[in-house]
Amino acid sequence: MASATLMPSWRDRRHDGGVRSGDGDRQSVATATVPGAYGRRTAASEVFLTNWRRGTADSWVVSARWPRAHSFYASAHGPHDPDPLLLIETLRQAGILLSHVAHRVPLDHPVLWRRIRYDLAPRAPRTADEPAEVELRVTDHDLVRHGSQLAGARQEFRVRCDGADLASAVVDYSCHSPAVYRRLRGRYSDPALSRARRLPLPEAVSPQLVGRDRDREVVLSPTGRPDRWLLRADTSHPVLLGHPADHAPGMLMIEAAWQAAQAMTPEVTVPTAMDCAFEGYAELDAPCWVRARTTADPVAGPADRGRQQVEVGVEQHGKPVTTAQVTSVPIAPPLP
Incomplete structure (x- = not known):
């Protein structure tokens, strides 16, 4: 589970060349790096998402770039790419990003994991000498709303790396308003x-x-x-x-x-x-x-x-x- 209070909304920025679609969905420009606030990261080097766009109905495409080497997402036994923890961190960032930019969850609302599952494709892991280009195709399921506010969802991921199938995954999460979260957490909030x-x-x-x-x-x-x-x-x-x-x-x-x-x-x-x-x-x-x-x-x-x-x-x-x-x-x- 994870929660944080974040910065003002990226989707409300107009000066960076992005476009706002007629239904209010905000798309990033292809050369942008997603602000760390949308993935609960304060260090720019830990933000792996680069872009997002709408796919078909109830689906999204999120792009990411993985570094050739990382201070933590690398195992002691060699340069195996990807480290599965890097995959999960990218899933985490993508899910939180979409909760905000696609489903309008306010930035100060905690987004909490309930379950995560992944399976690497038989070809993974592999070795690579260059940064990897990653594409996550995300489909929404079982959306739960309290009034107009998203309260939970299940997302299915199909992940490709450098054009080849890499993994499938499912993430189930819930969203809470700050007031509800404070009641849930009490003195630990x-x-x-x-x-x-x-x-x-x-x-x-x-x-x-x-x-x-x-x-x-x-x-x-x-x-x-x-x-x-x-x-x-x-x-x-x-x-x-x-x-x-x-x-x-x-x-x-x-x-x-x-x-x-x-x-x-x-x-x-x-x-x-x-x-x-x-x-x-x-x-x-x-x-x-x-x-x-x-x-x-x-x-x-x-x-x-x-x-x-x-x-x-x-x-x-x-x-x-x-x-x-x-x-x-x-x-x-x-x-x-």
């Missing part, structure tokens, strides 16, 4: 106060155990058990918590699930699919526990040899916060 009450950052597990190469990239802390960890929520992390938040955001929970799944296998793997549900808020002032267990994989053919499925649960105060099923495959060693 203020990001500054929530961060002031945060727990001290615990030690990190070995980065190599979870497919990372630096302590700062690690979001799990050891407990003495190989299948249970304490969540590390580093509020100074410029990517995972690179925007004001009153709780541990969804991207941090997804990274925790991935790292837990990696810790359950001695091989270096890439997560080719994930189904993640957000059932509550992970507060910053209390321990959050991450558990994982390997599940039996259905009968697999030769192409699926080595595939592993891991169920991950995150709990706080004895209640579930996030649940995820992660499917991973080993990364073949490089050819001599």
Whole structure:
């Protein structure tokens, strides 16, 4: 889940060469970079969206560009492109962008994940030496409105990278007015106060155990058990918590699930699919526990040899916060 208070509306700007269609939909110019406020990002380098336009009825096309190298969205085992976390971050930014520019959700209304699922195409991941051009075709489903205000939606994504199929995904989210959000969150609704009450950052597990190469990239802390960890929520992390938040955001929970799944296998793997549900808020002032267990994989053919499925649960105060099923495959060693 994620929320933030944002800047004045980009769709109301007239001076940058964009056009306003007759029904009020605002399109960006092809050379523009989407303002970070529309993806809950304060650093321009973390904004990957470049353009959007209307597709067919109830559908949209969002363009993005991925850097050749990134300080965080890169695994310790080599330049695999894309890092699936980069894919999810792009889905997150696109969903929030469309909630504002296509569905007129006000910029100060939090947009919160309820569920996200993705599946990489068989050709992914791949390696690349140049920035990747990404196209997301987004279709709206199950729109829920309270009066004229959008309250929730399910979006289906078909993602192409450099002209080839890359992934499919589904994102289910809800929207709340600031007043409703304050009632839901109570004393936790203020990001500054929530961060002031945060727990001290615990030690990190070995980065190599979870497919990372630096302590700062690690979001799990050891407990003495190989299948249970304490969540590390580093509020100074410029990517995972690179925007004001009153709780541990969804991207941090997804990274925790991935790292837990990696810790359950001695091989270096890439997560080719994930189904993640957000059932509550992970507060910053209390321990959050991450558990994982390997599940039996259905009968697999030769192409699926080595595939592993891991169920991950995150709990706080004895209640579930996030649940995820992660499917991973080993990364073949490089050819001599």
